[in-house]
Amino acid sequence: MTFGSELTGREIAIVDANAAALGVTRKQLMESAGNAAAGVIRDVADADDRIEIVAGRGNNGGDALVAARFLGAYDCRVTLLGDPDDIGTDIARENWDALERSTVETRTIGDSTAFDLSDPDVIVDAMLGTGISGALREPVATAAGAINEADATVVSLDVPSGLDASTAALADGAVRPDRVVTFHKPKPGLSELGVPVDVADIGVPPGAEYFVERGDLLRLSRPADSHKGDFGEVLVIGGGPYTGAPALAAQSALRSGADLVRVAVPAAIADEVQGYSEDLIVRPFDGTQLTEPAVDPLLDLAADHDSVVLGPGLGAGEATLSAVEAFLADFEGTAVVDADALRVVPDVETEATLICTPHRGEFERMGGQDAADWETRAENVAELAAELGMTLLVKGPADIISDGKSTRVSRTGNPGMTVGGTGDVLAGVTGALAATLDPHPAASLGAYVTGRAGDLVVEERGYGLVASDLLDRVPTAMWDEQP
Ligand SMILES: NC(=O)C1=CN([C@@H]2O[C@H](COP(=O)(O)OP(=O)(O)OC[C@H]3O[C@@H](n4cnc5c(N)ncnc54)[C@H](O)[C@@H]3O)[C@@H](O)[C@H]2O)[C@@H](O)CC1
Numbered sequence: 001m002t003f004g005s006e007l008t009g010r011e012i013a014i015v016d017a018n019a020a021a022l023g024v025t026r027k028q029l030m031e032s033a034g035n036a037a038a039g040v041i042r043d044v045a046d047a048d049d050r051i052e053i054v055a056g057r058g059n060n061g062g063d064a065l066v067a068a069r070f071l072g073a074y075d076c077r078v079t080l081l082g083d084p085d086d087i088g089t090d091i092a093r094e095n096w097d098a099l100e101r102s103t104v105e106t107r108t109i110g111d112s113t114a115f116d117l118s119d120p121d122v123i124v125d126a127m128l129g130t131g132i133s134g135a136l137r138e139p140v141a142t143a144a145g146a147i148n149e150a151d152a153t154v155v156s157l158d159v160p161s162g163l164d165a166s167t168a169a170l171a172d173g174a175v176r177p178d179r180v181v182t183f184h185k186p187k188p189g190l191s192e193l194g195v196p197v198d199v200a201d202i203g204v205p206p207g208a209e210y211f212v213e214r215g216d217l218l219r220l221s222r223p224a225d226s227h228k229g230d231f232g233e234v235l236v237i238g239g240g241p242y243t244g245a246p247a248l249a250a251q252s253a254l255r256s257g258a259d260l261v262r263v264a265v266p267a268a269i270a271d272e273v274q275g276y277s278e279d280l281i282v283r284p285f286d287g288t289q290l291t292e293p294a295v296d297p298l299l300d301l302a303a304d305h306d307s308v309v310l311g312p313g314l315g316a317g318e319a320t321l322s323a324v325e326a327f328l329a330d331f332e333g334t335a336v337v338d339a340d341a342l343r344v345v346p347d348v349e350t351e352a353t354l355i356c357t358p359h360r361g362e363f364e365r366m367g368g369q370d371a372a373d374w375e376t377r378a379e380n381v382a383e384l385a386a387e388l389g390m391t392l393l394v395k396g397p398a399d400i401i402s403d404g405k406s407t408r409v410s411r412t413g414n415p416g417m418t419v420g421g422t423g424d425v426l427a428g429v430t431g432a433l434a435a436t437l438d439p440h441p442a443a444s445l446g447a448y449v450t451g452r453a454g455d456l457v458v459e460e461r462g463y464g465l466v467a468s469d470l471l472d473r474v475p476t477a478m479w480d481e482q483p
Pocket residue numbers: 012013015016026029030033056057058059060061062063088127128129130131132133134135136137138140157158159183184202204
């Protein structure tokens with residue numbers, strides 16, 4: 001179980017980058033795509049047919065340049081819409097250069113008025129794929145019109161040029177194909193076209209969707225023009241017997257990009273928590289631990305935040321656990337629940353969107369079945385997540401993330417991270433991500449980034465890390481390795 005049965009443009013980019021992270025390059029995928037496309041074209045064309053291949057400047061065009069190489073036995077002409085120097089990627093350019101040195105007939109046109117077709121029997125539409133944005137621009141618009149007018153069988157690669165794979169919207173003047181060969185997985189909008197769609201396996205490694213890898217960082221876009229509040233406000237509710245945990249979670253949330261992080265802790269430890277960092281905005285509630293009287297004010301405070309991190313350092317006192325239950329019963333926002341607060345989750349009825357981050361022992365206490373191998377454990381996590389109706393992130397050598405529908409595994413992290421406090425860092429990172437992302441991607445990236453931060457520390461200093469060492473590696477793990 002991984003992403004959905006149809007991949008949007010954004011997910012395609014993530015899968016692409018994850019395949020590369022797993023050692024299967026984009027050029028290999030392009031080669032497989034072009035080969036698969038050639039197979040469908042052979043299926044459509046007669047041996048003496050005239051084939052016109054119209055290639056765009058992106059990797060969709062690149063696929064067609066590979067296909068042309070496989071169709072050397074046919075009467076084939078390749079038209080590149082633009083100048084070779086405009087070709088967007090090195091792998092497409094390399095395939096263009098190879099074609100130019102071969103016997104395949106090629107030409108380039110930049111000006112749409114020059115676009116003409118030689119009355120072909122088959123036309124291959126490889127102008128735009130999942131990289132489309134907006135209405136068709138020249139020279140694609142004119143070429144698409146000519147293709148639609150032609151008396152030929154039209155085969156579109158990946159998607160008809162003009163279909164936006166992220167929204168399933170068809171641009172005006174989009175190519176109307178007789179057949180589509182799409183790569184790896186169907187795309188939104190294809191099934192509504194009413195034409196045969198071949199889904200070609202192009203050798204994307206099965207882990208590219210299953211494992212959370214560097215490609216998933218593409219979900220994090222910090223637009224340069226962002227302003228305060230774009231990246232969410234997080235409320236950490238914790239502390240009591242422990243003071244470091246809520247401070248760690250809060251500092252992790254800040255390092256993960258949250259604009260504001262408030263920390264609600266018992267008044268008895270407020271000064272101590274503030275002492276960890278002046279960046280924290282401490283909101284004390286009466287007493288030495290969380291108890292019922294604090295719940296209503298906390299619900300009001302939580303309503304002003306995009307996400308809540310509930311649990312770090314709260315302890316498992318009877319009064320505290322019933323206060324946690326009371327809070328969750330009335331809370332309707334998004335919360336990451338960690339540590340002892342997890343004890344009450346299976347029994348509480350709540351409208352809240354929950355991301356629970358148990359370790360394996362806490363997972364079992366919540367009713368999950370632990371298992372030695374992570375495949376079995378993954379199935380059990382999916383089962384409990386479906387039963388409880390929430391997203392589970394079960395920490396372990398391999399972190400397992402599931403909402404009951406999609407299950408993924410993050411393999412970053414190392415044995416040095418069993419030290420206390422890394423769970424608080426994970427909860428804070430996940431809480432910050434949950435302020436702007438859906439629960440499942442927030443949990444997936446929370447696990448990946450926290451583990452990666454721990455790996456960076458060990459790479460630099462060897463074992464002996466303490467949880468606070470992770471803090472200044474979180475931004476590195478989030479931003480410095482974007483594919
Ligand atoms: N992700 C994957 O798993 C794989 C993807 N591959 C191919 O890569 C394609 C995506 O390639 P790219 O991301 O390079 O993007 P595209 O090749 O879809 O198009 C990008 C180019 O089209 C131009 N363009 C965008 N919108 C336009 C519009 N409205 N009018 C005119 N021009 C427009 C852009 O300026 C850019 O030059 C896929 O559709 C697929 O064919 C394959 O190589 C195989 C593997």
